[in-house]
């Protein structure tokens with residue numbers, strides 16, 4: 084994929100408010116021009132009061148929503164530590180927002196991640212699992228790929244004995260348009276290593292499904 088060069092390219096942190104998520108390198112001017120064109124194409128007046136700043140707002144929003152394109156999972160998982168824990172670690176209900184690559188509308192839901200540390204006993208900080216989800220969610224996505232990418236990144240960078248990733252989400256492309264079925268939830272999973280073992284997998288799934296929320 085080639086990223087167009089423009090004087091309006093804004094890199095990470097340059098225009099972000101303190102504490103805001105880093106934004107990706109996107110061509111703001113090009114997004115603004117495209118949004119103006121879409122507004123005109125749907126019969127709107129891009130110059131009317133409420134819409135005049137919309138192209139710039141959309142460019143800033145896209146920079147944030149697609150910031151995962153310029154983030155490296157290796158960095159997120161770069162800090163690990165050893166603890167004496169050989170059993171499964173599971174973080175569930177990691178809220179996620181992503182963008183369906185077919186319609187460029189959101190899908191949102193939760194990820195649940197379980198892993199068993201590898202022979203070297205390394206674990207990651209719990210927050211890094213949520214950051215890892217964001218690295219892949221903040222891209223044009225399909226849910227299956229998002230699920231697989233999170234699992235594969237953990238396998239590659241943490242070398243665990245086993246991994247289970249479950250993602251459940253509602254796709255607005257199925258709710259607000261098209262087939263119009265609000266409330267339908269899609270569940271995907273990716274399982275690697277010892278978590279493929281039926282008993283271990285069943286234990287992880289019961290922990291995921293037994294959530295109270």
Ligand SMILES: Nc1nc2c(ncn2[C@@H]2O[C@H](COP(=O)(O)OP(=O)(O)OP(=O)(O)O)[C@@H](O)[C@H]2O)c(=O)[nH]1
Nearest residue numbers: 183184185186224225226227254256257260261262
């Ligand atoms: N497998 C999968 N499909 C998805 C995902 N997000 C959206 N879709 C589907 O992608 C399909 C795209 O189908 P198309 O027929 O090319 O597009 P469309 O005419 O807009 O389809 P409708 O949504 O049925 O109106 C739709 O069935 C969507 O529900 C996803 O994460 N995974």
Ligand SMILES: [Zn+2]
Nearest residue numbers: 183185186256
């Ligand atoms: Zn869609």
